[in-house]
Every structure is written in C-alpha cells, then in structure tokens.
Amino acid sequence: MNKLLKVSSNPHVRSQMTTSSIMLSVIVALMPAAGFGIYHFGPRAALVILVSVLGTVGAETLYWAFLRFVCGQKDRKNTVWDLSAVVTGLLLALNLPVGIPLWMAVLGGIFAIVAVKMLFGGLGQNFMNPALAARCFLLISFPARMTDFVCDACTGATPLAALKAGEQVNVRDMVFGFTGGTIGETSAIAIAAGACILLLLGIIDLRIPASYLVTVALFAGIFGGRGFDPNYISAQLAGGGLMLGAFFMATDYVTRPITGKGQYVYGVILGLLTGIFRIFGPGAEGVSYAILLGNLLVPLIEKYTRPTAFGYRKRGARSGK
Amino acid sequence: MAKLTFQGGIHPYDGKDLSKDRPIRDILPKGELVYPLSQHIGAPARAIVAVGDRVLAGQKIAESGGFVSAPIYASVSGTVKAVEPRRVVSGDMVMSIVVENDELYEDVGFYPVAPPDKLSREEIIDIIREAGIVGMGGAGFPTHVKLSPKEPEKIEYVIANCAECEPYLTSDYRRMMEEPEKLIGGLKIMLRLFEGAQGILAVEDNKPDCISLLRQLVREEPGISVKALKTKYPQGGERTLIYAVTGRKINSTMLPADVGCIVNNVDTVVAIYRAVVEGRPLMERIVTVTGDAVASPGNFRVKIGTSYEQILEAAGGFREPPEKVVCGGPMMGIAMSDLKVPATKTSTALLAFTKDEVSMIEPGPCINCGRCVEVCPGRVIPSRLADYAERFDEQAFLDNFGMECCECGCCSYICPARRPLTQEIKSMRKILLAKKKR
Numbered sequence: 001m002n003k004l005l006k007v008s009s010n011p012h013v014r015s016q017m018t019t020s021s022i023m024l025s026v027i028v029a030l031m032p033a034a035g036f037g038i039y040h041f042g043p044r045a046a047l048v049i050l051v052s053v054l055g056t057v058g059a060e061t062l063y064w065a066f067l068r069f070v071c072g073q074k075d076r077k078n079t080v081w082d083l084s085a086v087v088t089g090l091l092l093a094l095n096l097p098v099g100i101p102l103w104m105a106v107l108g109g110i111f112a113i114v115a116v117k118m119l120f121g122g123l124g125q126n127f128m129n130p131a132l133a134a135r136c137f138l139l140i141s142f143p144a145r146m147t148d149f150v151c152d153a154c155t156g157a158t159p160l161a162a163l164k165a166g167e168q169v170n171v172r173d174m175v176f177g178f179t180g181g182t183i184g185e186t187s188a189i190a191i192a193a194g195a196c197i198l199l200l201l202g203i204i205d206l207r208i209p210a211s212y213l214v215t216v217a218l219f220a221g222i223f224g225g226r227g228f229d230p231n232y233i234s235a236q237l238a239g240g241g242l243m244l245g246a247f248f249m250a251t252d253y254v255t256r257p258i259t260g261k262g263q264y265v266y267g268v269i270l271g272l273l274t275g276i277f278r279i280f281g282p283g284a285e286g287v288s289y290a291i292l293l294g295n296l297l298v299p300l301i302e303k304y305t306r307p308t309a310f311g312y313r314k315r316g317a318r319s320g321k
Numbered sequence: 322m323a324k325l326t327f328q329g330g331i332h333p334y335d336g337k338d339l340s341k342d343r344p345i346r347d348i349l350p351k352g353e354l355v356y357p358l359s360q361h362i363g364a365p366a367r368a369i370v371a372v373g374d375r376v377l378a379g380q381k382i383a384e385s386g387g388f389v390s391a392p393i394y395a396s397v398s399g400t401v402k403a404v405e406p407r408r409v410v411s412g413d414m415v416m417s418i419v420v421e422n423d424e425l426y427e428d429v430g431f432y433p434v435a436p437p438d439k440l441s442r443e444e445i446i447d448i449i450r451e452a453g454i455v456g457m458g459g460a461g462f463p464t465h466v467k468l469s470p471k472e473p474e475k476i477e478y479v480i481a482n483c484a485e486c487e488p489y490l491t492s493d494y495r496r497m498m499e500e501p502e503k504l505i506g507g508l509k510i511m512l513r514l515f516e517g518a519q520g521i522l523a524v525e526d527n528k529p530d531c532i533s534l535l536r537q538l539v540r541e542e543p544g545i546s547v548k549a550l551k552t553k554y555p556q557g558g559e560r561t562l563i564y565a566v567t568g569r570k571i572n573s574t575m576l577p578a579d580v581g582c583i584v585n586n587v588d589t590v591v592a593i594y595r596a597v598v599e600g601r602p603l604m605e606r607i608v609t610v611t612g613d614a615v616a617s618p619g620n621f622r623v624k625i626g627t628s629y630e631q632i633l634e635a636a637g638g639f640r641e642p643p644e645k646v647v648c649g650g651p652m653m654g655i656a657m658s659d660l661k662v663p664a665t666k667t668s669t670a671l672l673a674f675t676k677d678e679v680s681m682i683e684p685g686p687c688i689n690c691g692r693c694v695e696v697c698p699g700r701v702i703p704s705r706l707a708d709y710a711e712r713f714d715e716q717a718f719l720d721n722f723g724m725e726c727c728e729c730g731c732c733s734y735i736c737p738a739r740r741p742l743t744q745e746i747k748s749m750r751k752i753l754l755a756k757k758k759r
Contacts, residue, residue, distance in 0.1 A: 007656040009744035011730030124686040309722035311572025
C-alpha cells in the first residue's frame with residue numbers, strides 16, 4: 001500500500017440527504033402553488049416571483065461579497081448554493097399580492113436575507129422565519145399596497161374579509177383557489193399537493209400542520225359565532241394564508257421547536273393566536289403574525305418539552321455515570 | 322411485553338450480500354501472532370510467560386488481572402518472542418505478548434471438566450472465567466462478570482443477541498447458519514445458571530432463513546424461543562435489544578440485570594459452549610472481511626492474534642487500493658491507519674472501501690431539522706449536545722442527558738448538514754468519563 005489510509009471518527013457512512021436537497025424539495029413542493037398563482041393572477045405573478053427570488057439570492061451574494069472582499073474573510077463561502085435563499089424568495093413572493101411594485105418585492109427580499117437571516121448568523125441562526133418577517137415588514141411599511149388584492153381575475157374583498165363582514169363565501173372556489181389573495185395562498189388544493197410531496201419525502205411531518213389546523217377549526221367553531229357550520233369552518237381553513245402557513249412556514253425547521261412534543265404545543269399555540277387575530281382582531285388575517293409570535297416562543301416551548309432520555313422516568317433526572 | 326423494535330434508528334445500506342453466502346473458512350496464520358494484554362474492559366491481563374518459552378495452542382499465556390478482567394490463551398504453538406508494547410487497532414501502543422508461530426499447531430489437548438449437567442452454577446462460571454471469554458460483539462466486557470449479577474434469581478430473560486444490525490457484518494449470520502446447535506447449546510448452559518429464566522434468540526428479520534432454522538431447532542425446547550425483530554440499526558445495541566424483546570428500559574447507569582436480563586452476543590454464546598462442552602478456551606473468532614476494495618469478501622475463522630494483513634490476504638487482498646479501512650462495522654467501527662495490527666477477541670470485521678464518503682463531505686450549519694432527534698435511540702437531542710460539547714458546556718451537556726449517548730452514530734449518519742455530531746458528543750463523553758474516574 002503506497003497510499004495513506006484515511007481515518008475519521010465513526011460512523012463511516014452517511015445518508016444521501018443534504019441541506020440543499022431538502023431546500024430543493026421544498027422548492028419543488030412550492031411549484032403547484034406558484035404555478036396556480038401564475039395561472040390565476042396572470043404573468044405578472046411570475047415576474048413578482050422572479051424578482052423576489054433575485055432579491056433574496058442577490059442580497060445573500062452581496063452580503064457574502066461584502067464580508068469576503070471588504071471585510072477580508074477569505075474562507076467565507078457563498079451560501080446561496082444551499083438554496084435556502086431561493087426558498088425564502090419564493091415563499092416571500094407567494095405571500096405578496098400580484099399588484100405589488102417590483103421594487104417592494106426586492107426590498108422585502110433584502111430585508112429577509114440581510115436583517116432577519118444574515119445579521120443573526122446566517123442559515124440556522126435566524127429566530128424568525130425570514131419570508132414572513134419580510135412580509136410583515138412590508139405590511140407595516142406599505143399597508144395599502146400590501147392589502148390591495150384587486151386584480152383582473154378576482155373581485156375586491158378576499159374571502160376572509162367577506163367572511164368577517166358576515167357575507168357568504170363560495171368554499172368551492174376557495175378550495176380550488178379562484179379567489180383574491182396573495183399569489184400563492186389562494187389554492188388550498190395546490191398547496192396540499194405540494195405538502196403531500198414534502199410529507200412523502202419525509203421533509204415535514206403532520207405534527208405542526210395538523211395541530212395548527214385542528215386548533216384553528218375548533219377555535220373558529222367555538223368563538224366564530226357560527227358554530228361548527230361546515231361551510232364556515234372550511235372557509236376558515238382554506239382562507240387566507242393558513243394552508244400555506246401551516247404546511248410551508250410553520251414547519252420551517254430553523255424557527256420551530258426541535259422536540260416532538262414541542263411541535264404539537266407550537267401548532268396549538270399558532271392555532272390559538274391565528275384564531276384570536278382572525279376573530280377578535282381588527283383584520284381578517286392572522287397567520288403571519290401568529291407564526292412570527294410563535295417563533296419567538298420556541299425557546300420557551302423547547303425548555304418545557306425537553307425529552308426524557310431513554311430509560312429515565314422523570315424529567316429533570318440527570319444522568320451521571 | 323415484546324415490542325420487537327424501538328423508537329428511533331436508521332436504515333443504512335446493509336451491504337451484507339457481499340459476504341453473507343460465503344461459508345466460514347479457516348485462516349492458518351504465519352509468522353508472529355500478537356496478543357495485547359488488554360483486549361477487554363477492565364484490568365489488563367498479566368503475562369505469565371517469558372521470552373524464549375515454548376507455548377502450545379490453548380496454553381494460558383496471561384492471567385486475569387482482577388475480577389473485571391480476563392486471561393489470554395495462545396492460539397498457535399510457538400515461541401514467545403517478546404513481551405513489549407505493540408500497536409493495536411485504536412492506534413494506541415498496548416503491552417502485548419508476541420509469539421513466533423512454529424506452524425505445527427500443537428495444542429495442549431482439550432477436555433471438558435465434566436458433562437455440563439453435572440456442573441454446578443459456580444463451576445460453570447469458573448470455566449467461563451478461566452476460558453477468557455469476553456463480550457465478542459465489540460464491547461469486550463468479561464462474560465463471567467455479566468453472568469454473576471447480585472441477584473441471579475431475579476433474572477427472567479437470557480437473550481442471545483443475534484441481531485447483527487451493523488451493515489456489512491455477516492459473521493454472526495454465518496455462525497448461526499453453520500453451527501446453530503452450538504449457539505443453542507451455549508444458551509442452554511446459560512439458562513442453567515438462571516433457573517426459571519426464558520432463553521431468547523433475538524434475530525433481525527432480514528435473516529428469515531436463520532429465523533426458520535433456529536425455530537426448527539428449538540421446537541422441542543420449551544424454555545427457548547426465537548424472536549424476529551424488525552430490521553433497524555442499532556437494534557443490536559444492548560438497550561434497544563432489551564426494549565425490543567421485553568419492553569423494559571435501562572439507561573446508561575443501569576445493567577441489563579437490573580431489569581432481569583442477561584444479554585450475550587452470538588460469538589460469545591458459542592464461546593461459552595466450546596469452553597464448557599469442549600473444554601476449549603477462547604482462541605478464535607469469526608471475522609467478516611468485506612467492502613468494495615476487497616477482492617473476495619468472506620467470513621473467516623481467525624486465530625486471535627493474527628495480523629489483519631494476513632486476514633486480508635485470505636480474502637484475496639485488495640482489488641483496488643482502499644481509501645479507508647475499518648475494524649468493525651461502518652457505523653461504530655474504528656478507522657485503521659495500519660493493517661499490521663492483531664485481531665483481538667472483539668474484532669468483528671475488517672471493511673475496506675475504495676471511497677471514503679466522510680472525507681468528501683463538508684459540514685454545514687445546523688438547520689435544526691430534528692432528524693437527529695428522530696433517529697436517536699437514546700431519546701436525546703444530539704444537535705444540541707454537540708453544541709454544548711463544542712462550547713465545552715459541561716453543565717448543559719449533563720443536564721441534557723449527554724451521558725446517555727451510546728455512540729451508535731445514527732445522528733451523524735442522518736444529518737443533512739453533515740455535522741460530525743457523534744464525534745463531538747463522543748469526545749465530550751470521553752473527557753467527562755475520564756474526569757469522573759480521577
């Protein structure tokens with residue numbers, strides 16, 4: 001043997017899944033929702049998506065270039081290849097109305113990447129979902145443009161606003177997505193199709209989405225004032241950003257609890273917050289703020305749902321071999 | 322209650338097809354054989370031969386160095402060449418007895434003490450201790466200590482660990498297919514030590530031929546049953562095995578006997594049979610030689626002390642130059658830097674790979690995906706423990722059950738960010754254990 005052998009600590013084999021393959025799966029899973037958005041809202045939706053993704057990817061690259069060339073961090077690698085910036089840009093676009101000025105989409109992308117993600121240490125270190133934080137940033141900064149859902153394909157009010165005003169809504173249209181709203185949130189079916197991809201690939205599980213949706217349904221049934229009217233409950237579930245939020249944003253690895261029990265608790269908290277915002281709040285929507293608030297509660301949830309190691313009965317019992 | 326599986330675990334590529342149908346072949350070593358005095362957990366053995374002595378196969382060359390220790394026997398006849406530190410698999414230098422093989426393979430003659438049913442409990446345990454038998458699945462814990470729990474009457478299950486959950490390994494499988502009567506005979510001897518206990522052969526269900534063969538053989542044995550466990554790594558770990566078979570849980574501070582169980586690996590049980598029934602001390606074991614760099618993978622009966630170089634030669638040498646050679650399975654084995662080291666009582670396999678996947682990957686930041694939590698059989702949070710280890714936050718590491726890690730490697734295997742989680746946790750545990758001893 002003339003070649004030196006490689007040595008390393010065990011294990012000596014690894015699974016095939018990588019961070020970027022996970023991100024790629026999420027991108028693929030978002031395609032049905034994005035595709036329907038483009039079909040429903042027209043080609044401008046595609047432009048918003050493109051610009052938003054360019055905004056996030058560009059921001060991450062510029063941030064890297066700044067650290068690499070201006071600050072002289074020679075070993076720093078450009079992290080856009082992990083594809084997480086693409087996911088953020090895509091999610092942000094799906095949370096924007098089709099008529100938004102393009103520069104706002106870019107601004108949102110920059111905010112998501114620089115202020116929410118990179119300044120806190122990059123991938124894995126942000127304590128809020130970047131896309132949602134950027135959406136709320138835009139919502140606060142430009143409330144009129146961000147809630148202007150008028151477009152060629154749809155009538156004025158979103159189904160949830162109509163519901164809140166006491167009007168009847170067409171649940172069938174909501175399930176298919178032929179209603180007003182942001183680019184990616186309207187079609188429950190398209191979102192569910194994408195969610196199925198993630199569930200089948202094992203990228204997400206049902207703990208958070210199921211506990212979230214069930215809590216919203218119960219909350220709406222109890223406090224919504226219309227009882228458990230199936231039409232009303234389904235409209236609550238299919239309306240607004242709930243489907244997109246429950247399957248694609250509440251399940252964001254970085255900003256949800258890592259413990260199994262904690263994930264159920266988190267889902268229930270998101271459901272309660274969403275219910276409160278939607279039914280008792282001034283607006284009809286509540287998913288974005290609910291998830292952002294939930295993100296902030298994650299360390300607390302984890303603290304109280306720490307798993308007990310195998311072979312121990314009580315929580316808090318310490319292992320001292 | 323039998324669960325037949327456990328929470329967590331992984332399904333790595335199993336690679337067993339390379340060697341599972343290759344019958345066990347004997348290797349007759351040439352040249353020198355090296356017997357490290359520490360091939361078990363506990364006090365090193367003490368050499369009782371001197372340079373120049375002629376020894377026979379089956380002759381005791383080192384005696385037990387304490388209660389938790391085991392004697393060592395020569396596996397060939399020849400002359401003691403040296404008693405000096407030699408390199409072992411882990412890379413450490415360990416005091417060893419070196420015997421120059423005269424290739425006559427003369428032995429001392431093996432006679433059983435008495436028919437097994439005439440032996441008392443103490444006599445059986447004495448024979449096992451004298452035979453130098455230790456846990457041959459990899460841990461090397463002296464078997465007589467395992468078989469002497471404080472309250473032997475409380476033992477309800479004697480489990481033969483036939484899971485062989487490590488990928489690529491087929492030595493236990495071959496042993497069970499070729500010498501099942503010795504396995505069952507060994508289990509029966511252990512059952513004599515624990516009146517009223519049930520004997521269980523716990524096999525993973527990826528070995529259906531083995532399960533049906535064993536079932537056939539124990540049909541007439543009321544006290545022994547075969548349990549087919551779901552195939553999942555690390556099913557053969559002591560804690561996961563006991564849980565799968567009995568539904569009982571032990572943590573790192575407990576012994577199997579605390580929940581009424583005794584667990585021994587296939588090779589160990591066979592060694593017990595050979596010691597008690599045939600009067601043979603532990604001198605050989607089965608080693609799987611496999612991997613894509615090996616010319617002709619197979620299973621070999623290896624005399625303890627044989628150098629890995631010769632074991633590899635028996636398998637046809639390298640087909641292609643390897644990049645990585647591992648002693649043991651791919652999940653928990655030790656990467657070797659040199660093949661000129663001896664096989665010991667705990668050497669289960671020699672793996673050689675043309676590509677080292679681990680050297681090609683680049684760790685990235687944790688994305689908190691929770692896969693390590695899902696797969697961890699110890700039910701801890703490996704990603705967080707690795708963080709505490711990196712920061713050397715001893716308190717947080719202990720508070721979050723860091724010592725419960727069994728170093729099975731599932732977390733590192735599954736991590737999409739390719740973080741060396743097991744390595745970090747393992748290093749921290751090592752430091753804390755050493756600190757505790759001091």
